[in-house]
Amino acid sequence: MALIPGARLRRRHGDVDYVFRQHSDLLYLTGFEQPAAAALLTQNRYVLFVQPRDSEAETWTGLRPGVEGACERYGADEAHPIGELAQRLPEFIENAPRLHYPLGEDRSTDDLVVRSLEAVRGRARRGVTAPRNIADPRAILHEMRLRKEPEELELMRAAAEITREAHEQAARLCQPGTHEHEVEAELHYVFRRRGGAGPAYPSIVGSGDNATILHYIENRDQLQRGQLVLIDAGVELHGYASDVTRTYPVGGHFEGPAREVYELVLRAQESALGEIRPGATLRALHERAVGVFVEGLIELGALEGSAGELIEKEAYRPFYMHTTSHWLGLDVHDVGDYHVEGKPRPLEAGMVFTVEPGLYFPARDERTPERLRSIGVRIEDDVVVTEDGFEILTSSIPKRPDEVERCVRG
Numbered sequence: 001m002a003l004i005p006g007a008r009l010r011r012r013h014g015d016v017d018y019v020f021r022q023h024s025d026l027l028y029l030t031g032f033e034q035p036a037a038a039a040l041l042t043q044n045r046y047v048l049f050v051q052p053r054d055s056e057a058e059t060w061t062g063l064r065p066g067v068e069g070a071c072e073r074y075g076a077d078e079a080h081p082i083g084e085l086a087q088r089l090p091e092f093i094e095n096a097p098r099l100h101y102p103l104g105e106d107r108s109t110d111d112l113v114v115r116s117l118e119a120v121r122g123r124a125r126r127g128v129t130a131p132r133n134i135a136d137p138r139a140i141l142h143e144m145r146l147r148k149e150p151e152e153l154e155l156m157r158a159a160a161e162i163t164r165e166a167h168e169q170a171a172r173l174c175q176p177g178t179h180e181h182e183v184e185a186e187l188h189y190v191f192r193r194r195g196g197a198g199p200a201y202p203s204i205v206g207s208g209d210n211a212t213i214l215h216y217i218e219n220r221d222q223l224q225r226g227q228l229v230l231i232d233a234g235v236e237l238h239g240y241a242s243d244v245t246r247t248y249p250v251g252g253h254f255e256g257p258a259r260e261v262y263e264l265v266l267r268a269q270e271s272a273l274g275e276i277r278p279g280a281t282l283r284a285l286h287e288r289a290v291g292v293f294v295e296g297l298i299e300l301g302a303l304e305g306s307a308g309e310l311i312e313k314e315a316y317r318p319f320y321m322h323t324t325s326h327w328l329g330l331d332v333h334d335v336g337d338y339h340v341e342g343k344p345r346p347l348e349a350g351m352v353f354t355v356e357p358g359l360y361f362p363a364r365d366e367r368t369p370e371r372l373r374s375i376g377v378r379i380e381d382d383v384v385v386t387e388d389g390f391e392i393l394t395s396s397i398p399k400r401p402d403e404v405e406r407c408v409r410g
């Protein structure tokens with residue numbers, strides 16, 4: 001028996017809510033995209049609790065599937081108004097030995113579950129028992145979500161294709177005088193024009209020194225000749241995220257140190273990609289990227305000493321402070337344990353993740369050599385492990401320096 005609650009609407013300001021996004025666990029199990037919903041799964045029944053039809057409310061916020069739609073369109077065996085969850089839950093959990101419920105995600109549903117347990121315990125003399133065991137459904141669910149089914153991969157490929165067009169259009173705007181927000185607008189225009197929900201996460205368009213701020217989302221400066229623009233943006237499509245970074249030279253020519261850094265990041269990414277196969281680990285990919293970076297940072301004059309010692313001391317961290325990969329799926333930083341029994345988890349076919357090495361040389365940091373100041377480069381692709389290697393879902397988005405330059409020049 002499992003009870004999986006959906007996400008709640010959240011207030012943005014006044015009486016305006018944030019655009020609703022279903023909780024990924026409920027979305028994964030049901031496809032149900034509306035607020036105020038929960039799924040109850042028993043050994044042989046799939047029950048949805050949803051907002052009932054309500055003509056007045058629907059005038060304001062749109063048509064609801066209601067209890068009929070929950071069965072007809074979402075395949076539930078039975079459905080009830082969400083307002084009846086509190087009253088019906090005790091009956092469902094009676095005599096169930098274990099209830100899978102994600103405690104701590106939603107306090108008011110937590111309360112409702114506790115009250116239901118109390119209600120059933122109060123009927124002990126009638127011979128019923130309450131679940132003795134409350135288990136976290138995420139232990140099972142997130143292992144399922146970590147390994148993508150072919151249908152999920154199809155959606156992720158479709159998301160990658162929309163993201164490709166968005167990057168291609170955005171690249172052309174990387175000219176002196178354009179504002180970062182204009183580039184952002186172009187990305188979001190393509191995301192929506194092609195039917196995506198919008199960006200899967202706040203888009204990052206960072207020119208010059210802004211490219212050295214990992215999650216720069218103000219996107220308000222004007223692009224200048226000689227700068228690089230780091231664009232980290234991907235569409236969300238039917239709940240699935242793409243997560244892609246490319247770094248473009250303003251005006252269309254990589255020059256001097258910017259080219260050297262770009263080529264170094266690309267080498268690190270290729271080296272990390274080369275490691276991917278079933279049985280490899282994200283830790284090993286990261287170590288590959290770090291190895292390439294440390295050699296390159298010595299050549300660039302940003303580090304001094306022996307590579308082995310510099311790696312040992314993590315001397316590269318002022319310039320490479322994040323890890324190389326994260327799981328990707330319904331959440332941008334998707335669910336799934338990174339370690340199993342204390343060890344980095346071996347990759348398996350169907351696992352999807354990013355490979356996103358980057359180097360950042362902030363002008364504000366005195367450790368940054370003069371000639372590298374205000375250069376930030378990240379190259380990020382989305383990858384699925386296959387039976388005998390890997391597939392880059394985002395491989396059609398150019399990243400070789402000459403291709404990237406051509407994208408900017410249009």
Ligand code: GLY
Pocket residue numbers: 201232243326332356380
């Ligand atoms: N866009 C967030 C990330 O790359 O992890």
Ligand code: MN
Pocket residue numbers: 243326354356380
């Ligand atoms: Mn990422």
Ligand code: MN
Pocket residue numbers: 232233243244245380
């Ligand atoms: Mn990203």
